[in-house]
Amino acid sequence: MAELIAKPVFAGQGPLEKAGLTLEPLPSGPIWLVALYPGAAARAAKLLKPLGLSFPEPGRCSSADDLRLIWAGRDQAFLLGAAPPEGLTDTAALTDQSGGWAGLSLSGPGVEAALTRLVPLDLRLREFPPGRAARSLLNQIPALILREDETRFAIRVPRSMARSAWADCALALERLEARAER
């Protein structure tokens, strides 16, 4: 069988600093889709508890250290940072999507100003505090958007659209900087 060489999504792409904000690639890691079987919520909660996680409400993210369990749809969530625990196979349909996503981090004071240009959501701190997550659009790219803290968003997009997502974010920063200079 052919030996395939895994390439990083943003090979050689360094952080981009503009308008006081920083755009950088997120290190790739495991991403699993956890789709609960009907009536399995209580069992799943029991299995997730030792990890410090709970199954998130719509638009929320449950965090423990580097683990993130982000709501993805009705009875579905993305588990980031580790493979699902043993035993969860009887409770939920599990899909390894690690190679399918690319992550970007956008951070800095007033980071909402850049993302607001791309995302049709109210991302102000009051409406979208840390721990909130949304599946929405980044320009025209379906994206999973998570507010990590007050000044940092983690954005995940399908890997096939990673370079477009980078270009869109870079352009937003460029325009924001041009506006600040005037």
Added chain:
Amino acid sequence: MRLTCPLCGPRDRREYSCLGAEDYLNRPGAGAAPEAWDAYLHLRDNPAGRARDLWYHEGGCREWLLVTRSTVTHEVFAVELVAGRSGAAE
């Protein structure tokens, strides 16, 4: 135009795509008369006023939604999940 997804909350029209009338939920049985299939596939009302459409939240939670809205005033009266309705496939 904004629709309030029962799961995601109010979202922009860009996140949705519209399939068409609610009639698509009422598929005739396998042995139904050709007239029933003809109506299911082709016959649609064109109401001025209250309409019930199927919308897909493709930029969000990927749920099918049943939207009751006015084609005259653009008012949206209700947005429901198709999943979980009686008769919906599990």
